[in-house]
Amino acid sequence: MAGPARLTREDVAHVADLARLHLSEGELDLFTGQLASVLDHAADVASLDLAGVEPTAHAMAVTNVLRLDEPAPCLDRGEVLGQAPSVEDHRFRVPRILGEAP
Amino acid sequence: MTSGWQMVIGLEVHCELKTATKLFCGCPNVFGDEPNTNVCPNCLGLPGSLPVLNQQAVELAMAIGTALHCEIKPSTFHRKNYFYPDQAKDYQISQYDEPLNVNGHLDLPDGFRVGIERAHMEEDTGKTSHAGASGRIHGADYSLVDYNRSGVPLVEIVSDPDMRTADQARAYVTELRAILVASGASDGKMEEGSMRVDANVSVRTAADAPFGTRCEIKNLNSVRSLGRAIEYEAQRQIALIESGEAVVQQTRHWDEGAGRTEALRSKEDAYDYRYFLEPDLVPLVPDAEWIRAVGDTLGMMPAERRARLVGLLEESGGATDAQRDQITTVVDLGLDDLVVEAVAGGVGSGLALARTANEAATDADAARALDPKSYLELLMLEAGGLLSATQAKAVLAELFVRGGGDPAAIARDKGFEAMSEDSLAATVAVAVDGHPDEWGRYCAGDDKLAGFFTGLVMKATKGQANGKAVAAELARLRG
Numbered sequence: 001m002a003g004p005a006r007l008t009r010e011d012v013a014h015v016a017d018l019a020r021l022h023l024s025e026g027e028l029d030l031f032t033g034q035l036a037s038v039l040d041h042a043a044d045v046a047s048l049d050l051a052g053v054e055p056t057a058h059a060m061a062v063t064n065v066l067r068l069d070e071p072a073p074c075l076d077r078g079e080v081l082g083q084a085p086s087v088e089d090h091r092f093r094v095p096r097i098l099g100e101a102p
Numbered sequence: 103m104t105s106g107w108q109m110v111i112g113l114e115v116h117c118e119l120k121t122a123t124k125l126f127c128g129c130p131n132v133f134g135d136e137p138n139t140n141v142c143p144n145c146l147g148l149p150g151s152l153p154v155l156n157q158q159a160v161e162l163a164m165a166i167g168t169a170l171h172c173e174i175k176p177s178t179f180h181r182k183n184y185f186y187p188d189q190a191k192d193y194q195i196s197q198y199d200e201p202l203n204v205n206g207h208l209d210l211p212d213g214f215r216v217g218i219e220r221a222h223m224e225e226d227t228g229k230t231s232h233a234g235a236s237g238r239i240h241g242a243d244y245s246l247v248d249y250n251r252s253g254v255p256l257v258e259i260v261s262d263p264d265m266r267t268a269d270q271a272r273a274y275v276t277e278l279r280a281i282l283v284a285s286g287a288s289d290g291k292m293e294e295g296s297m298r299v300d301a302n303v304s305v306r307t308a309a310d311a312p313f314g315t316r317c318e319i320k321n322l323n324s325v326r327s328l329g330r331a332i333e334y335e336a337q338r339q340i341a342l343i344e345s346g347e348a349v350v351q352q353t354r355h356w357d358e359g360a361g362r363t364e365a366l367r368s369k370e371d372a373y374d375y376r377y378f379l380e381p382d383l384v385p386l387v388p389d390a391e392w393i394r395a396v397g398d399t400l401g402m403m404p405a406e407r408r409a410r411l412v413g414l415l416e417e418s419g420g421a422t423d424a425q426r427d428q429i430t431t432v433v434d435l436g437l438d439d440l441v442v443e444a445v446a447g448g449v450g451s452g453l454a455l456a457r458t459a460n461e462a463a464t465d466a467d468a469a470r471a472l473d474p475k476s477y478l479e480l481l482m483l484e485a486g487g488l489l490s491a492t493q494a495k496a497v498l499a500e501l502f503v504r505g506g507g508d509p510a511a512i513a514r515d516k517g518f519e520a521m522s523e524d525s526l527a528a529t530v531a532v533a534v535d536g537h538p539d540e541w542g543r544y545c546a547g548d549d550k551l552a553g554f555f556t557g558l559v560m561k562a563t564k565g566q567a568n569g570k571a572v573a574a575e576l577a578r579l580r581g
């Protein structure tokens with residue numbers, strides 16, 4: 001069974017970009033090697049014959065964990081906004097956003 | 103639509119669920135509160151907070167699935183990762199490859215069936231406003247974020263690309279809205295953003311041609327905008343293709359003021375959301391008994407409610423086209439119970455429907471809050487000739503202002519007394535004497551003149567005369 005294509009340096013650069021991480025050239029080399037070995041380890045599982053084995057959605061065999069639709073206390077707004085670097089008009093003030101919400 | 107072309111339309115509708123609290127935390131789900139007052143560590147994405155699923159939200163989502171004839175299935179939640187300040191966590195919890203509801207359908211009032219691909223649960227985002235000259239993102243200096251809406255439960259309803267005209271898209275959203283309101287899942291207020299519509303539009307030259315490249319239109323805040331945006335977008339795509347260019351798959355923003363769509367981003371920079379299973383939530387697995395219990399709580403759906411009113415009109419020879427429109431209005435506004443109770447109380451179905459569609463509908467909130475008994479009494483006064491149509495409307499307006507009351511007492515307060523038969527007959531006689539030519543034509547069989555004389559009597563009595571009594575008196579005089 002053919003495993004997924006081997007992880008490239010470009011893949012790592014793309015993932016880092018998606019995560020807004022700025023990696024140096026040296027770091028890209030380092031993490032490409034490290035991530036590739038993690039994926040190789042996962043690929044070992046892919047080589048097993050798992051036909052007839054139920055997929056695991058969660059580590060615990062628990063379903064339907066629910067709470068009642070009852071209000072709980074909220075945080076104090078002053079305290080919440082007090083943590084923010086910048087506030088205006090009782091709202092979090094953030095740098096200019098490029099592009100609409102995805 | 104330009105001849106030789108056909109539109110293909112699919113709609114994605116986000117519906118906020120009418121719960122007391124948010125999807126994964128106990129913060130109140132309320133529209134219009136002071137900014138950042140309904141927030142907690144969970145919906146602010148603070149470290150260590152854990153989501154717990156709201157049972158009522160699940161049951162409302164199942165109610166929507168049931169109302170849309172979906173299969174309700176075991177489902178899971180995923181994290182949809184993206185950086186945008188409307189989500190403090192930097193991801194949105196949504197259902198991805200295993201949604202709760204799949205494979206349903208919605209029948210438009212004319213019988214056209216639209217497939218429902220899925221109706222899945224997810225959390226809403228916070229509200230961003232853009233400070234700067236334009237109020238739009240472009241040119242904004244910075245943005246302000248209110249997280250009250252962050253984590254509010256949503257169901258996203260994705261239709262199949264089955265619609266072929268803007269009218270069908272409008273009818274779909276109108277009917278879906280009525281279903282969401284009837285199922286108790288939503289208040290259906292598009293103007294407050296509790297229902298938001300995105301449209302996928304493409305064009306093709308023949309009904310059996312493959313689908314063309316589609317564009318997704320966002321920012322459709324009303325049924326009217328939806329129709330206009332679809333028409334505009336289809337024409338834009340046709341013009342491109344006819345001039346030899348290709349349609350580029352992209353997301354476009356509807357500018358209501360300018361009446362056009364504008365590109366937001368093209369597919370090349372489409373987001374890579376890196377979905378993965380939300381490790382802090384377990385699968386949601388509704389069993390048959392739970393699904394049945396939720397289904398049992400569902401009230402009558404709009405189609406059934408309309409059929410009920412059509413049935414009431416059978417006794418008077420069946421609903422006319424105009425009455426079918428009235429029925430749609432009354433059901434959309436949730437006022438049909440008023441008609442049903444009035445008819446059960448002895449009011450003619452035509453009168454009950456007309457008063458509800460024309461007068462009660464002008465203030466639907468007040469009408470829904472009205473005691474059906476007061477409404478019945480008012481219509482009985484009118485049906486019995488004790489109040490003219492004009493007077494009945496005035497009393498109804500007063501009932502709305504007061505939030506209820508005794509219609510007879512209000513009529514007395516307003517000085518509305520039914521005209522005695524003698525004074526009515528005298529007024530009719532004056533009208534007849536003053537217009538011998540018209541009277542002659544009426545007597546010769548021109549029944550339209552009855553309206554002319556009724557108008558004169560109404561004018562003379564300032565609307566206090568009962569129209570039916572006038573008509574009866576005219577007929578009696580003609581012999």
Ligand SMILES: [Zn+2]
Nearest residue numbers: 127129142145
């Ligand atoms: Zn919260």
